[in-house]
Amino acid sequence: MSEVTLKVEGMSCGGCVRNVTGVLTALPGVESAEVSLDQASATVRFDPATIEVSALRHAIEEAGFDSPA
Numbered sequence: 001m002s003e004v005t006l007k008v009e010g011m012s013c014g015g016c017v018r019n020v021t022g023v024l025t026a027l028p029g030v031e032s033a034e035v036s037l038d039q040a041s042a043t044v045r046f047d048p049a050t051i052e053v054s055a056l057r058h059a060i061e062e063a064g065f066d067s068p069a
């Protein structure tokens with residue numbers, strides 16, 4: 001497993017946190033996601049053989065948030 005912390009911009013309430021958490025943990029290869037409203041971040045544990053960091057960021061953006069590098 002690898003771990004990465006991504007920026008997540010645009011979250012404004014706990015519902016956003018749940019949505020981002022759900023989107024990330026639904027992805028194949030993602031073991032867990034710890035999303036912080038205060039830190040505007042998501043720390044994701046994932047299997048790099050199954051999914052790339054770019055796909056994690058893409059999923060965040062598809063959910064309506066920004067994940068700048």
Ligand code: 9UX
Binds near residue numbers: 012015
């Ligand atoms: Mo809160 Mo976020 O009412 O997508 S759920 S702003």
